[in-house]
Amino acid sequence: MAKTRELKRRIHSVEKTRQITKTMEMIATSRLKRTQDRVVAARPYAAALAEVIGTLYDPRLEEQFPLLRYPVGDPKRVALVLITSNRGLCGSFNANLIRMARDRIAELEARGVEVELRGVGRKGIGYFKYMGRSFAEERLDIGDRPTPEHAAELVEPLMRRFEEGELDAVEVVFARFDNPVSTPPTLLRLLPIARPEGGQTVNYILRPSPQEIVRTILPLYVRNGMYRALVESAASENGARRTAMKNATDSAGDMIDVLRRNYNRARQSQITQELAEIVGGAEALKG
Amino acid sequence: MRITVLSPEQSVYEGDANAVVAPAYDGQVGILPRHAPFVTLLGDGVLTIRDSEGTHAFRVRGGFLQVGDDTVKVVAEHAETAGEEDAA
Numbered sequence: 001m002a003k004t005r006e007l008k009r010r011i012h013s014v015e016k017t018r019q020i021t022k023t024m025e026m027i028a029t030s031r032l033k034r035t036q037d038r039v040v041a042a043r044p045y046a047a048a049l050a051e052v053i054g055t056l057y058d059p060r061l062e063e064q065f066p067l068l069r070y071p072v073g074d075p076k077r078v079a080l081v082l083i084t085s086n087r088g089l090c091g092s093f094n095a096n097l098i099r100m101a102r103d104r105i106a107e108l109e110a111r112g113v114e115v116e117l118r119g120v121g122r123k124g125i126g127y128f129k130y131m132g133r134s135f136a137e138e139r140l141d142i143g144d145r146p147t148p149e150h151a152a153e154l155v156e157p158l159m160r161r162f163e164e165g166e167l168d169a170v171e172v173v174f175a176r177f178d179n180p181v182s183t184p185p186t187l188l189r190l191l192p193i194a195r196p197e198g199g200q201t202v203n204y205i206l207r208p209s210p211q212e213i214v215r216t217i218l219p220l221y222v223r224n225g226m227y228r229a230l231v232e233s234a235a236s237e238n239g240a241r242r243t244a245m246k247n248a249t250d251s252a253g254d255m256i257d258v259l260r261r262n263y264n265r266a267r268q269s270q271i272t273q274e275l276a277e278i279v280g281g282a283e284a285l286k287g
Numbered sequence: 288m289r290i291t292v293l294s295p296e297q298s299v300y301e302g303d304a305n306a307v308v309a310p311a312y313d314g315q316v317g318i319l320p321r322h323a324p325f326v327t328l329l330g331d332g333v334l335t336i337r338d339s340e341g342t343h344a345f346r347v348r349g350g351f352l353q354v355g356d357d358t359v360k361v362v363a364e365h366a367e368t369a370g371e372e373d374a375a
Contacts, residue, residue: 038296041298042297045295045296048293147296212328216349
């Protein structure tokens with residue numbers, strides 16, 4: 001008797017949980033759609049910027065522009081921006097990002113580099129604070145609708161300090177969005193800017209001057225790199241959450257099946273036992 | 288000629304055009320079909336695109352304009368469809 005009641009209670013509880021995870025899965029799916037659209041919509045701009053920089057790039061520019069500076073020798077001070085989500089329940093999404101950041105920090109510090117940690121998203125910040133690291137910057141307000149302005153706020157001060165030689169590199173750990181189920185943690189080097197592949201040689205009329213154009217476009221390029229990292233992370237988060245919630249819903253279903261089978265078995269054996277007792281009692285009275 | 292207007296967040300406009308007037312850093316530039324390859328920085332102002340149906344206006348700021356292969360690419364830091372008063 002007590003066993004069937006207990007089983008019934010558990011079935012009920014797992015059903016409630018399944019209802020919640022199912023709902024969360026649907027919410028994640030709709031957010032995924034929206035954030036994924038933003039990833040796709042951001043691509044043409046990024047491609048156009050990369051193309052023009054490839055066309056205008058000239059190794060001689062490196063001496064003129066601090067943003068194209070390549071630090072001589074070992075870097076001394078590196079800023080690492082870690083992008084995680086504000087909320088959990090998305091499987092190993094944040095854990096993977098945190099692990100990558102942790103390994104990268106260890107690698108840099110083993111080479112004697114001073115790492116300046118900057119955090120976007122509550123989860124990563126929470127972990128490293130617990131581990132006793134401090135953050136040079138903490139952003140919790142970006143969420144899953146990052147804008148180019150957010151990216152500019154994050155990267156603008158870093159660009160300035162890179163130009164002044166205070167920082168030797170700026171790196172970002174984020175979740176690249178390949179597709180909703182593949183969102184590998186990725187290390188992106190924002191600065192110094194990777195040397196572009198040789199663009200095609202179209203003879204453009206350039207106004208005001210190639211130097212002026214490069215001077216204006218390089219910061220846009222860096223800012224856009226950060227924007228894309230934010231947008232891709234937002235989409236990846238929702239993809240990871242959808243997968244996690246789908247798995248949770250499926251597991252709850254499996255668990256309910258098992259519990260229900262046990263419940264039926266217990267109920268049946270209870271009835272059998274009661275019948276046996278009644279029959280036994282009647283036989284005894286007859287005796 | 289083809290024209291695309293891009294902002295960091297999205298592709299704002301794509302289509303064919305007969306004439307484009309864009310706010311360059313030092314004043315308006317007009318682009319007609321078969322323009323020579325050209326890159327210039329953008330200023331702040333209204334971009335007008337004329338096609339066979341009429342004109343489209345966009346507020347743009349920053350970024351650059353690239354002409355090549357009979358295609359105009361307006362790659363602006365900010366770009367949005369302009370209201371009626373801007374189109375005038």
